[in-house]
Amino acid sequence: MTASGAKITLAHGNGGRFMRELVRNLFAKHFANADLDISADAACLGSVAGTILVTTDGFIVDPLEFPGGDIGSLAVHGTVNDLAVSGATPRWLTLSFLIEEGFDMDCLDRIAASAGAAARACGVSIVAGDTKVVPRGQGGGLYLTASGIGRREAGSVLGMSLIKPGDCLLVNGPVGDHGTAVLLARHEFGLQGDLRSDSASILPYAQAALEISGLRFMRDPTRGGIATVANEISLETGLRIVLDEAMLPVRDQVRGICDMLGYDPLYLACEGRVVAIVAETDAAAMLAAWRRLPGGELAALVGHVETGRPCVVLRTELGGERLLGELEDDPLPRIC
């Protein structure tokens, strides 16, 4: 629907004819669903039974397209995942586009198509959007902000306050893939590889986890990685978290690149992973359930909650202990 080589102009964000045509010919085409009305100021979701949950996230990943995903699918997955780890079923999304003047229309078309496809695959409807265009030099190409609304059944309430000493920490797959794949896609270090981002909906894992009575809490380890989730839990509960290096799934390629560049995969963003805290008696059942899911073969029990001084400790393969402190610098800006 777009002329090849066409670029976004300031007039695509002015509320007038060009914006109307962009919304109709590009966004509405890719996002089409029964709840989307591009001529309305607000989308009507009807009446909703159950408890409603809402979340929001900005997406600034660079490059916008990378092996395994792009900013469009990432925005959908990230928002779906925040609802899923909260025990909700994601239903509706809003998607706000902040575009820099001169941005390539074909790329925008691909990213909108990718967001639309990801939403359909996750069973959510993109019901409202917005387009703003900033003058050249005042943006980073394209930034997205997504908000998500979901509903939660009674009985699915989770929280860090339920976490007890002895609980187990599980993750549904290898950590650090997204951060490393985006890093490679920047071609900054002359490094190459076939690594793909793990960007995906974790809803099937969350739903399987919700079947387990001993489930306490879930979180998706995005910015700051699994070490940051562990720190958040430790800070909030006042408990000690011990991660077991030998059990932590990290792909060889991720480990190799991190060793070379001085990154720690435990602090790198994942976008299709979920960390769950579960009672020790239920850990084996949850691990088995996750490993049965497609892509869950490498799910692992990677740590425990203990009493003692609140901190996060990595028990190394050699039997030593290394403190995993709270992240302070930003090793990889624009990673998600």
Place this chain on the structure above:
Amino acid sequence: MTASGAKITLAHGNGGRFMRELVRNLFAKHFANADLDISADAACLGSVAGTILVTTDGFIVDPLEFPGGDIGSLAVHGTVNDLAVSGATPRWLTLSFLIEEGFDMDCLDRIAASAGAAARACGVSIVAGDTKVVPRGQGGGLYLTASGIGRREAGSVLGMSLIKPGDCLLVNGPVGDHGTAVLLARHEFGLQGDLRSDSASILPYAQAALEISGLRFMRDPTRGGIATVANEISLETGLRIVLDEAMLPVRDQVRGICDMLGYDPLYLACEGRVVAIVAETDAAAMLAAWRRLPGGELAALVGHVETGRPCVVLRTELGGERLLGELEDDPLPRIC
């Protein structure tokens, strides 16, 4: 809570300690309400009776602070207004911050305080947020994206499809104040003035209008101004909209600046105005109701819906007619 002169760093967006402290010490302080839990992935709104509406908008105004408002209050008002014109009572907001590295912490504090105050004044709770920091040169200081959720009672359904020939077009006050005030605040033309943005919640006007049985449709004339709203109505209904220049409230200062710089106030953004289409028999009652509201003294009946070729026409004070076409160029980027 912030050291004077402190600046935003990339680490304020990395998910680690600095981001946690920023969220706790700055955002949570200004947005505090019972539904905000800064340690959760999604906010729980409980169960909600009635029909749910959702909207989203990005805000890129430059300068960030201007007479009559700032990007924080503007984001709240803009989102509240999109719900209000849809017949809903706004209840919850999410607010996503996209901050450029090096941004002034004191300014961020003022803007967050302003957003929090505006939300309280509008009776809405900011329940979820996000902070992303982009490297210096890849942003425009600060961009916000807000999403809003509201509920609508049965019977408050409005829409352009209800509009009929003979209906009247009302506006609740002078047009073009916001666009002109922001323009002046840029100090680009050596112009000065005491004009203030009209940025405000139009919820009281929407609620008064919903009491009028002949109400068909409402829209807030933001980007593209009242001429763009009239064009949207004409395009969607296939009807002719006639605006009456003599009745259109435009402040002398706005008219003077527009004459000087070649802008048309009918295309300039308003952020505290609402256009309503109402049956002719109810127009006087709605006008009276709006004029009784504080700040509504200059509300006016400014046009009519007619049969005939779909277009928007301005009947001039001299008795001529001027076509008000769809906006094509962008006269004022980053106006909202």
